[in-house]
Amino acid sequence: MERILHGKEIFEIIPFDINSSVLFFPIRHHSPICSYHLLKLIDEYKPDCILVEGPENANRLIPVLTDENTVLPVAFYYYYKDSRKLVSEDGEDYKCYYPFLNASPEYNALLKARQMNIDCGFIDLPYGEILIHTAEDKGIRKEREIQSYNDDYYLSENKFFKAICEKTGVRNFDEFWERYFETDSLYGTTEDFIAKMYTDCYLIRENTPEEDMIKDGCIIREQYMAQNILKEAETHSKVLVVTGGFHTPGLYNLVNGKNKIKKVKVHSFGEDIQNVYAMSYSFEAADALNGYASGMQNPGFYDNVWKGLAECLDNHEEPNEVYNNVVMDTLLKCAKKSNKANLLITMSDISSAVTMYDGLALIRDKKSPGLYELYDCVQSCFIKGEVNASSDLPIRFLSEIATGKEIGKLCDTAEKIPLMKDFEELSRKYRLKINDIIEQKTELDIFAKPLHMEISRFFYRLNFLKTGFAKRLKGADLINNIDRSRIREVWSYKRTVKTDSALIDYSAYGGTIEEVCAIVSSRFLKDEQKSGNAAKLYVECFLMGIDISENFADKMNDIIINDGDFFSLGKAVYYFNMLYSLRKMYGVDNSTSEYFLTKCFQKNIIMLPSMINVSPEDSAECIKICKMLYNIVSGDILSGEYNTLIETFKAMAEKENPEPALYGGVLGLIYGSDVSYKLRIENALQGYLSGTEDMRKNGASFLRGLFATARDIVLVGNEFVNIIDKLIKALPMDMFIEVLPELRLAFSYFTPGEIDSIAEKAAAIYNSKKSELMNKPQIYDDLYAVGAELEKIILGQSEVGK
Amino acid sequence: MSQKYIKPPVEIRYAKELEALKANDTARKPENWVLSPKAVRTFILGSKTPITYNGEKITVNKKFFGNDALVERCIITLAGSRGLMLVGEPGTAKTMLSELLSAAISGTSTNTVQGTAGTTEDMIKYSWNYALLLAKGPVKEALVPSPLYVGMSKGIITRFEEITRTPAEIQDSLISVMSDKVLNVPELEEDGLIFAKPGFNIIGTANIRDKGVNEMSSALKRRFNFETVNPVKDVRLEKQIIINEVEQTVLANKIEMPVDTDVAELLAITYHELREGISESGIKIDKPSAVMSTAEAVSVFYQTMSNAWYYEDDKMSLKDLTENLNNAVCKDTKDDLERLKGYFNTVIKFKAEKIGGIWKEFYTARKYLK
Numbered sequence A: 001m002e003r004i005l006h007g008k009e010i011f012e013i014i015p016f017d018i019n020s021s022v023l024f025f026p027i028r029h030h031s032p033i034c035s036y037h038l039l040k041l042i043d044e045y046k047p048d049c050i051l052v053e054g055p056e057n058a059n060r061l062i063p064v065l066t067d068e069n070t071v072l073p074v075a076f077y078y079y080y081k082d083s084r085k086l087v088s089e090d091g092e093d094y095k096c097y098y099p100f101l102n103a104s105p106e107y108n109a110l111l112k113a114r115q116m117n118i119d120c121g122f123i124d125l126p127y128g129e130i131l132i133h134t135a136e137d138k139g140i141r142k143e144r145e146i147q148s149y150n151d152d153y154y155l156s157e158n159k160f161f162k163a164i165c166e167k168t169g170v171r172n173f174d175e176f177w178e179r180y181f182e183t184d185s186l187y188g189t190t191e192d193f194i195a196k197m198y199t200d201c202y203l204i205r206e207n208t209p210e211e212d213m214i215k216d217g218c219i220i221r222e223q224y225m226a227q228n229i230l231k232e233a234e235t236h237s238k239v240l241v242v243t244g245g246f247h248t249p250g251l252y253n254l255v256n257g258k259n260k261i262k263k264v265k266v267h268s269f270g271e272d273i274q275n276v277y278a279m280s281y282s283f284e285a286a287d288a289l290n291g292y293a294s295g296m297q298n299p300g301f302y303d304n305v306w307k308g309l310a311e312c313l314d315n316h317e318e319p320n321e322v323y324n325n326v327v328m329d330t331l332l333k334c335a336k337k338s339n340k341a342n343l344l345i346t347m348s349d350i351s352s353a354v355t356m357y358d359g360l361a362l363i364r365d366k367k368s369p370g371l372y373e374l375y376d377c378v379q380s381c382f383i384k385g386e387v388n389a390s391s392d393l394p395i396r397f398l399s400e401i402a403t404g405k406e407i408g409k410l411c412d413t414a415e416k417i418p419l420m421k422d423f424e425e426l427s428r429k430y431r432l433k434i435n436d437i438i439e440q441k442t443e444l445d446i447f448a449k450p451l452h453m454e455i456s457r458f459f460y461r462l463n464f465l466k467t468g469f470a471k472r473l474k475g476a477d478l479i480n481n482i483d484r485s486r487i488r489e490v491w492s493y494k495r496t497v498k499t500d501s502a503l504i505d506y507s508a509y510g511g512t513i514e515e516v517c518a519i520v521s522s523r524f525l526k527d528e529q530k531s532g533n534a535a536k537l538y539v540e541c542f543l544m545g546i547d548i549s550e551n552f553a554d555k556m557n558d559i560i561i562n563d564g565d566f567f568s569l570g571k572a573v574y575y576f577n578m579l580y581s582l583r584k585m586y587g588v589d590n591s592t593s594e595y596f597l598t599k600c601f602q603k604n605i606i607m608l609p610s611m612i613n614v615s616p617e618d619s620a621e622c623i624k625i626c627k628m629l630y631n632i633v634s635g636d637i638l639s640g641e642y643n644t645l646i647e648t649f650k651a652m653a654e655k656e657n658p659e660p661a662l663y664g665g666v667l668g669l670i671y672g673s674d675v676s677y678k679l680r681i682e683n684a685l686q687g688y689l690s691g692t693e694d695m696r697k698n699g700a701s702f703l704r705g706l707f708a709t710a711r712d713i714v715l716v717g718n719e720f721v722n723i724i725d726k727l728i729k730a731l732p733m734d735m736f737i738e739v740l741p742e743l744r745l746a747f748s749y750f751t752p753g754e755i756d757s758i759a760e761k762a763a764a765i766y767n768s769k770k771s772e773l774m775n776k777p778q779i780y781d782d783l784y785a786v787g788a789e790l791e792k793i794i795l796g797q798s799e800v801g802k
Numbered sequence B: 001m002s003q004k005y006i007k008p009p010v011e012i013r014y015a016k017e018l019e020a021l022k023a024n025d026t027a028r029k030p031e032n033w034v035l036s037p038k039a040v041r042t043f044i045l046g047s048k049t050p051i052t053y054n055g056e057k058i059t060v061n062k063k064f065f066g067n068d069a070l071v072e073r074c075i076i077t078l079a080g081s082r083g084l085m086l087v088g089e090p091g092t093a094k095t096m097l098s099e100l101l102s103a104a105i106s107g108t109s110t111n112t113v114q115g116t117a118g119t120t121e122d123m124i125k126y127s128w129n130y131a132l133l134l135a136k137g138p139v140k141e142a143l144v145p146s147p148l149y150v151g152m153s154k155g156i157i158t159r160f161e162e163i164t165r166t167p168a169e170i171q172d173s174l175i176s177v178m179s180d181k182v183l184n185v186p187e188l189e190e191d192g193l194i195f196a197k198p199g200f201n202i203i204g205t206a207n208i209r210d211k212g213v214n215e216m217s218s219a220l221k222r223r224f225n226f227e228t229v230n231p232v233k234d235v236r237l238e239k240q241i242i243i244n245e246v247e248q249t250v251l252a253n254k255i256e257m258p259v260d261t262d263v264a265e266l267l268a269i270t271y272h273e274l275r276e277g278i279s280e281s282g283i284k285i286d287k288p289s290a291v292m293s294t295a296e297a298v299s300v301f302y303q304t305m306s307n308a309w310y311y312e313d314d315k316m317s318l319k320d321l322t323e324n325l326n327n328a329v330c331k332d333t334k335d336d337l338e339r340l341k342g343y344f345n346t347v348i349k350f351k352a353e354k355i356g357g358i359w360k361e362f363y364t365a366r367k368y369l370k
């Protein structure tokens, strides 16, 4: 490895000549040491043009990125909508981030160019074009939660580096990187650093099959970049090219004619297909990207390192103390935070930690301690006892501090996407603290204050757009029918990177949040076929204060007419009934919901009789719908349908082979309007009793359905308890165990008070007292099993005895 | 687990390596250390290239696997003013690591206090030779030094094994020693203050699975840096440990047959899966409650191997292996036997069908589980 890291012969393969017209500077994303030597090199090389790896369609954003009033982290957010199916047959939407931190060499290159007033620009293919040239599941098309343009998996996932990590005993690539580049190269010359980078990147490239580089789009991107470099070289005398180190050997060969350049043509797409915006970003988000091999972890720590290095550059000082200072500073912050959490970190702990990181740097041949020594010393000296999830707080604090909390801010002159502008203006109007990194809470009195109602709708709208912005902590939950009559809402909210990117995503749909919500709803409805889902959308629109009733009425009508799904229609009845009954409370006219409610209801009733043979898994849902229909006709709306519904239930009860639970449920509902059905119910239960074993088993299901709709049948008189007793007694042991869960479920419909009174009746059958029945010690299944075993043996022996 | 085989102390086992390292050690040493911190590191974690000593090339092998950073932290801790406390499950090489550290730093690994419920203060500090005491009165000669006393007066490391098994108030007698680096023997009057020489430090080990442990007082905890030693996570490393350890023991016990690396791998995988509760192919395993440590795996392997050497014709039998595994796993509760059977009937069965070979033999041997 020594040979690999300190060989100057690399310059025979990729020359490094400060006088050449094109010079390549290899980098790793977000790396302070790369920025440090980059700026030193720019001073020496004095380029008149700086080219940076990055999709060229972001060139117009460079002035915003490098504006004095822009605060990093900032990210470029690219989207490409594959409606023309150029990437794949699926015609999907794609998006990715390109984050910039203060320590990012790409950023420093562009900033320096602005300060020097020289030309600069991005040279890579536009985002959509990269996608088009990338094979499925490779490169930028890898399946990832967050997609980043910066790829350093070439470095971090390389077999060659993995082997080095294992050999040198470092824990991961990042630790290796810090040891051999970040800290070590601070003390050498820029040329040494470049030699080291060239060498490693050359070796990695040698170890990467050409085929892989074609599949992930690397080769074609390099051809395009080389094309751009040569174009700029025509009009400039010294071009500095700043790219990921992996590309350096490839670009060198192309630019110097060692490999031929094939011209790459690009499509011209409108904004509806592809665009890029600048957005504020956070260290937290940048750190999360780390899991996707997109630069260094714990960016906050390295941001502080970079600040120290930049100061040294400005003052022409040696950077010897930078790491020591940042490490010490971070350690003290961690101690402070731990003490605030009552972990009692003493001066002695801190001085022991300092000894530890210095000692570790020494034993590890590091010129300065760094992030990993910091983690080591906190673990050894701040955690008293075993390290586990409950004791590792100091480590977690350190990780938070080293990740960094700051969020970026774009300068005022940055173009604002109208949708983002709307979001910010409304937030201002509603006095929402959207630039705070801490989650905020707000209480809304939605009926008393019109503004509060507006805010509530604002939150619902943002959630509808999947911004993850707000969470309703308290208040009516109309979708799930919980706390429906609450008149106050409590919300928490926090603007995150996800909020911004979602808004950018939807920006193609319209200029205001309201408008976009309306369009997205109507699109949703356009493709929807289930009335239940469509009705749910109605509720959502109601919550969002989006008036869709008129435009959507025809479409909704069609959906209901064509919907043959009983359960979906039941869901629709539920939602429309909810909307209808809320009309007074919210003071809105909802004649449409009444209309649709009636329509869905009627369809539901027509389909009802055929449901009696529903599969057992669906019976509970079916009973729920029957019960809901019954409740609706018992109220004021649709009371005219009461008799029709009962007649339908009666017709159901006459059908052959009913599903037992549903049968019980339906009989229970009829019993509610016609007590004479009690006899019918008792007969039905007797029927289950005297039938085959399977029939008896069904008796338990029947009870479950019955209790779901008519609990009181057990509570009046004693006959019912007697019948149940017979049913249970008639069951053989193993079958009893089998139906036990079903029985338990059936009795769960009763309140504790009711259970008491049932127990009393049951006890009376056996001339015993309720208290004895309820307080018997539990007999465990095992014991039962042993008893049964014993019985078998004894019976078996007596057989033999005969 | 009882050690059924003999092993010489670390400093003798690796005498040559230690000498070679010492001869080539040019780095700065803390006072009274035999080796520099870097050389201690090399002794425990191995060196890539052999070192030359007396014209001989000596390879320093890696001895502790799976966490280099932990070893480095241990070394730095011992060079400072705090003690080192190694905590973890049984069989994670806490004792081994503390021996290696002591041998490399102080030249001896045997200056040890064994913590038990019966450990008393005089076993930690000092006691008297009563005959001499009666004859001469309280003089230094009559004093019987404890390992701690020896450590302080010679400037070497004192190992304190299973410290949490000793009663808390006994543990606490260490506090003043560690904070002031002074041991007071009031009976000796003006001679009674023993100052610790540089180089003195304490390595404690504690088992977090121990029932009836005596939690250390926070005052004592503050005198230590803690290191949690976890079981090795990587099956390849575990296999390597089994092979290394068994090779050493086999050598010491004059068993002249080569270590069967396939069986070592099989055993490493078995232990790994039973410990993690999930198989390589993702089958959930009901974990035994017994500790599935690497140390146990080594012992199971060695027993099987010595059996093959003494009673069979040098071929390790999977029947023996299975029986030894059975004995090692199913000593606490009956349930563990069921769990082990369950493991054979799912995971091993699967491997027997998929991979065949010794896994098939292993699966057939399930009938010896009882």
Ligand SMILES: Nc1ncnc2c1ncn2[C@@H]1O[C@H](COP(=O)(O)OP(=O)(O)O)[C@@H](O)[C@H]1O
Pocket: B063, B064, B065, B066, B088, B089, B090, B091, B092, B093, B094, B095, B096, B097, B205, B232, B241, B245, B294, B295, B296, B298
């Ligand atoms: N990480 C490891 N590296 C090397 N050997 C190990 C490791 N983990 C376990 N072992 C093996 O297990 C044995 C551990 O025994 P021991 O040191 O007595 O453990 P502990 O004191 O933690 O109970 C060692 O002698 C070695 O054979």
Ligand SMILES: [Mg+2]
Pocket: B091, B094, B095, B096, B205
């Ligand atoms: Mg031990």
